[in-house]
Amino acid sequence: MTAKRWWMGVSAAVLAAGVLAGCARSETGGAGEAEDGGPLAVSMALTQVGEIPAKDNAVEKLLEEYTETELDIQWIPQSAYDEKVSVMMASKEMPKIIKLNYVPLVINAIRSGDFWEIGPYLPEYPNLSAQDEQHYKNISVEGKIYGVPLFRDMGRATFNYRKDWLDKLGLDIPTNPDEWYEAQKAFVTGDPDGNGKDDTYGWMLDKQYNTGISALLTRLAVANGSVNKWGIVDGKMxxxxxxxxxxxxxxxxxxxxxxxxxxxxxxxxxxxEVGLKFDAGTAGFGNSVAGALKSQHERLTKADPDAVVDNSGFIGPEGIRLAGEPGHNGFLAIPKSSVKTEDELKRILAFLDDMMNEDAANLLVRGIKDVHYADTDDGKTEITDFDAFQLEVKPYRDNLLYVEGYNTKPLKDTPQGEKGTRMAKENLQYAVPNEALTLTSAMYSERGNELETMIGDAMTKYIMGEIDEAGWQKEIENWRKAGGDEVIREFQESYDSIHK
Incomplete structure (x- = not known):
């Protein structure tokens, strides 16, 4: 279901209310005036990125102008962020907007009713509702939405590869386990770097090969037709x-x-260490993300100017099929303790929506024209002072709402940079979500790490030949008895309660 169809599915009553809700905005499209007729005062708690921006700096003043607000931002160091947020939530002393991470403490506070449910209001805001529904699903709690995600690409899973090696060996991009095996063998035994030695690899594994959202084992398995960590197979979790x-x-x-x-x-x-091996020309395949192609190309060609690196989405028997990522870097939530009325809630949501209008969007992803970026003759933009952008713009970009390419002109970049940006967007359609990402399980909360370690160790034992296929199946049974079956049952119940 597309984002547009998802929002169209909201009840007619809510949509009708949205017609009237537009009155909360000023005629110029801003978040609306405060009760005293001035700009809307918006306090926020955000994560410190680099140095804390000076108060009333040019970027912040323009953001206030574009959104008709007066901002009061509390910048909290990353190392102390969760602890500070915990204190704020316990005391009920929170700003009007707070950046939250999707962690048990936050989820419990949401269930306790500390934050506004905003899902029913989102159709009233064109920029917020234009984004893919999966972004919102991935921060939902029991199927309801309590914040606006800091949008990140969900379909960015790619691998870098030595195109010159594939061409020399007469190989195509692998599309199934047999082809991956043949390519791996050729990269090891076929002397692709031409030095007369068997000193190269295709894939090199590391100790994180089977853990995390970018696990190579998961990405290859999803491409081969598997679910992404957890999924529905024949109606069952x-x-x-x-x-x-x-x-x-x-x-x-x-x-x-x-x-x-x-x-x-x-x-x-x-x-x-694996990354360094690719940079040095020892490995021919590299587990990566689409946007990293540019930097990978630059690092590799420093060591070997004749090297040719390219990237691809993971391809399987059914074509491109990617392990979808969560698609957010936390989310912006609105506490009921500081935003007490529905009218004020709507003005805050209007501010968040206005942040993605063209002027504000360009500010957050490009900076100030003729200071941080310039327009190009071919209708694009290019960063002219990267250091100043990192210092003055990045703290806002990383904490606020933006989607590269949404209400912004394309960024002029190297061919590798432009391909990486394009692929991250185009490949969204191939992203397979983890269906258990926001589900609840008491057993998983209690023993999830232990259970994941148990099955992860079994994978390593099987790869290293310490157990055979029967031993692998025995390890799965041990996982089930240790609490795995209870996790499956509880995830199923949680899934069914949302999709009934």
């Missing part, structure tokens, strides 16, 4: 490692390990 498509990829790595086609130290190798 199902973990990925029980699926045959996942086991095919796991077995592929087992064969690679047995034949010494992948690094034998992967279980203890840090991920940063």
């Amino acid at each position: 199902t973990p990925d490692f029980t699926q045959p498509e996942f086991f095919e990829v796991l077995s592929m790595f087992r064969c690679m390990y047995e034949e010494k086609l992948i690094n034998q130290d992967f279980a203890v190798l840090d991920g940063s």
